Amino acid sequence: MMKIYDWPTGPYPARVRIALAEKGMRAAVRFVSVDLWKGEHKKPEFLAKNYSGTLPVLELEDGTFIGECTAITEYLDALDGAPTLTGRTAREKGVIHMMSKRAELEVLDAVSVYFHHATPGLGPDVELYQNPEWGFRQRDKALRGMHYFNSILEKRPFIATDAFSMADISLIGGLIFADLVKLPIPEECTALRDWWARMQERPSVKHRVAFSEPALATP
Numbered sequence: 001m002m003k004i005y006d007w008p009t010g011p012y013p014a015r016v017r018i019a020l021a022e023k024g025m026r027a028a029v030r031f032v033s034v035d036l037w038k039g040e041h042k043k044p045e046f047l048a049k050n051y052s053g054t055l056p057v058l059e060l061e062d063g064t065f066i067g068e069c070t071a072i073t074e075y076l077d078a079l080d081g082a083p084t085l086t087g088r089t090a091r092e093k094g095v096i097h098m099m100s101k102r103a104e105l106e107v108l109d110a111v112s113v114y115f116h117h118a119t120p121g122l123g124p125d126v127e128l129y130q131n132p133e134w135g136f137r138q139r140d141k142a143l144r145g146m147h148y149f150n151s152i153l154e155k156r157p158f159i160a161t162d163a164f165s166m167a168d169i170s171l172i173g174g175l176i177f178a179d180l181v182k183l184p185i186p187e188e189c190t191a192l193r194d195w196w197a198r199m200q201e202r203p204s205v206k207h208r209v210a211f212s213e214p215a216l217a218t219p
C-alpha cells in the first residue's frame with residue numbers, strides 16, 4: 001500500500017488529502033503522521049525521504065519517494081488513466097500547472113513565509129532563523145495575490161479552467177493557511193470570498209482532516 005507522510009491539519013498536506021478524496025482514492029493510501037510541532041520533519045530520518053524537510057511525501061510500494069504537492073497530485077491523477085485534476089489536453093495541462101504554481105507563489109508560499117518568519121511559527125526549537133521584515137513583506141504579497149485571484153474569479157468559476165482542478169486545490173491550501181494565521185480575505189474580494197465558500201462545501205475539503213483518522217490509528 002502507498003504511504004503518505006503528513007500532518008492532518010497542515011495546509012500543504014490538505015492539498016493531497018483533497019486530491020485523494022476528489023479522485024476517490026482514499027482507501028489506496030495509509031497516512032503516517034510526522035509531528036511538525038516537534039520538528040520531526042527536520043530529523044535525518046525524515047530528510048532521507050525528502051531533502052526539503054517538508055510534508056507531505058508519498059512513498060510508493062517500490063520505495064520511491066515523491067515530495068511536492070503538485071508532483072504527488074500529478075502522480076495520483078495519472079495513476080487511474082483518467083486525469084481529472086491536472087488536465088487532459090496539452091492546453092489544460094499547461095494552464096493548470098501555471099495557475100497552480102501562481103497560487104503557490106502568490107498566496108500559499110507567501111502565507112507560509114509569513115507564518116514562519118513574522119509569527120512564532122512552529123516555535124523556537126524548530127524556527128532556527130526568523131526574519132520578520134521578510135515575513136511581513138510576504139504577508140502583503142499574499143494579500144495582493146488574493147486580489148489577483150479575485151479578478152480571475154470575476155471571469156470564471158474556477159482558477160484555471162471551467163472545471164475544478166489542481167490550481168483550485170493550491171489556492172484552497174493558501175486560504176486554509178491564511179485562516180490558520182488569521183489573515184482574512186479582504187472584504188472587497190467578493191468573487192474570491194464566494195469561491196472560497198463554495199470550495200469549503202466540497203466534501204473533499206470539508207472532511208479532509210477527519211477522513212484519515214482510522215488510518216492514522218493503524219500502526
Ligand SMILES: N[C@@H](CCC(=O)N[C@@H](CS)C(=O)NCC(=O)O)C(=O)O
Pocket residue numbers: 010011012013036041053054055056067068069070112122
Ligand atoms: N513546496 C512544498 C511545501 C510543503 C510545506 O511547506 N509543507 C509544510 C507542512 S504544512 C511543512 O512541512 N512545513 C514545515 C517547515 O517548513 O518547517 C510542497 O508543495 O509540498
